[in-house]
Amino acid sequence: MTNPNKIAVLGGGSFGTAIANMAATNGNTVYQWMRNEERAKQCQALRENPFYLPGFPLHEMLTITHDLQTAITDAALVFVSIPSQSFRSVVKLIQPYLSKDTGVISTAKGIEPENFTLMSQVLEQELPDHPIGVLSGPNFAKEIVVNQQTGTVIASEYDALITLTQKALSSGTFRVYANHDRYGVELGGALKNIYAIVCGMAAALGTGHNTQAMLLTRSLAEMSRLAQVLGANPMTFLGLAGMGDLILTCTSDLSRNYRVGYAVGSGKSLNEAITDIGQVAEGVNTVKLVKEKAESLNVYMPLATGLYAILFESRPVIEVAQQLMQGEQNYDVEFSGKLSNEPSTSL
Ligand SMILES: NC(=O)C1=CN([C@@H]2O[C@H](COP(=O)(O)OP(=O)(O)OC[C@H]3O[C@@H](n4cnc5c(N)ncnc54)[C@H](OP(=O)(O)O)[C@@H]3O)[C@@H](O)[C@H]2O)C=CC1
Numbered sequence: 001m002t003n004p005n006k007i008a009v010l011g012g013g014s015f016g017t018a019i020a021n022m023a024a025t026n027g028n029t030v031y032q033w034m035r036n037e038e039r040a041k042q043c044q045a046l047r048e049n050p051f052y053l054p055g056f057p058l059h060e061m062l063t064i065t066h067d068l069q070t071a072i073t074d075a076a077l078v079f080v081s082i083p084s085q086s087f088r089s090v091v092k093l094i095q096p097y098l099s100k101d102t103g104v105i106s107t108a109k110g111i112e113p114e115n116f117t118l119m120s121q122v123l124e125q126e127l128p129d130h131p132i133g134v135l136s137g138p139n140f141a142k143e144i145v146v147n148q149q150t151g152t153v154i155a156s157e158y159d160a161l162i163t164l165t166q167k168a169l170s171s172g173t174f175r176v177y178a179n180h181d182r183y184g185v186e187l188g189g190a191l192k193n194i195y196a197i198v199c200g201m202a203a204a205l206g207t208g209h210n211t212q213a214m215l216l217t218r219s220l221a222e223m224s225r226l227a228q229v230l231g232a233n234p235m236t237f238l239g240l241a242g243m244g245d246l247i248l249t250c251t252s253d254l255s256r257n258y259r260v261g262y263a264v265g266s267g268k269s270l271n272e273a274i275t276d277i278g279q280v281a282e283g284v285n286t287v288k289l290v291k292e293k294a295e296s297l298n299v300y301m302p303l304a305t306g307l308y309a310i311l312f313e314s315r316p317v318i319e320v321a322q323q324l325m326q327g328e329q330n331y332d333v334e335f336s337g338k339l340s341n342e343p344s345t346s347l
């Protein structure tokens with residue numbers, strides 16, 4: 001049996017800390033697990049995470065620990081806030097400690113290279129007997145912890161898990177919407193990182209509002225086109241986890257992906273940009289996988305393909321931008337007339 005008020009959060013980064021603190025503020029008994037014992041002890045003693053969210057006090061109902069068993073035993077919900085590169089390895093560790101009906105939720109916005117696997121699919125593979133879900137939306141950790149009004153989405157096939165998550169996290173400043181299209185919600189969160197890099201790059205080049213609006217709109221078209229071919233509901237992309245998160249990360253330098261794009265657009269190498277940011281920017285790996293996927297499925301994704309050429313084939317940004325603008329004329333709104341995955345060279 002699980003304790004309905006016990007929640008575990010895996011990951012000592014900015015989003016894990018924000019989620020853990022929110023759940024604790026809501027009166028739950030929360031354990032946040034960090035891999036680094038010394039850091040866990042420091043955060044627990046300081047009541048602060050100085051490594052990722054300095055200056056922000058943590059709630060007394062939150063315990064930070066390096067002991068995975070203590071964190072997970074009897075928890076009703078486990079949030080996995082580990083970047084996608086390490087996600088599976090951590091999920092493999094928790095299996096022995098989970099109770100039969102513990103729900104497990106991914107907050108990671110990335111894709112595993114083998115078989116284009118999303119993180120909730122990793123949960124499905126590693127924890128086939130557990131209810132699983134995805135939390136995704138326009139959610140900067142730094143704004144959550146200072147109680148900016150925020151909306152998110154819990155996506156799952158399991159209504160009980162949706163209700164439990166809403167109860168655990170909802171507050172006067174955090175609204176949790178439900179969605180049953182888990183794949184679409186998760187794909188939106190992963191794909192928008194590509195376009196945040198593109199928009200950061202465009203900003204570094206001094207583009208105006210016209211360009212930004214065009215980029216955002218065409219990004220949404222491109223994301224929805226791939227989603228539809230992969231079997232997600234393209235309408236999901238009109239929600240918080242699609243359009244909402246796209247707007248957020250494509251317009252703000254709080255986004256690490258946007259900052260990577262800005263740095264590359266300003267003349268830094270990709271490696272320099274990643275090192276300077278010092279935290280995970282999932283879009284750099286995602287664009288490789290999406291470019292391959294788009295080619296193999298013959299889905300037209302000029303922005304993702306153009307970004308790949310800049311980041312990994314040393315194509316000059318200006319040259320790629322000009323090529324995108326000079327292609328054949330294309331249709332505006334998709335899903336309502338001429339459609340989608342016909343090859344073209346324009347935006
Ligand atoms: N930050 C945000 O605003 C949001 C982030 N997300 C998503 O959440 C996920 C996590 O992001 P975020 O918290 O921001 O990332 P951060 O870079 O802030 O932190 C990542 C955390 O994961 C830990 N970690 C990495 N590898 C391992 C491992 N093998 N075992 C155990 N712990 C590990 C790191 O530990 P260590 O400190 O020891 O290196 C670090 O504490 C990402 O997929 C991101 O896209 C989603 C919504 C918002």
Ligand SMILES: O=C(CO)COP(=O)(O)O
Binds near residue numbers: 139
């Ligand atoms: O996904 C995010 C906010 O919703 C965070 O974006 P970055 O990973 O680009 O910082």
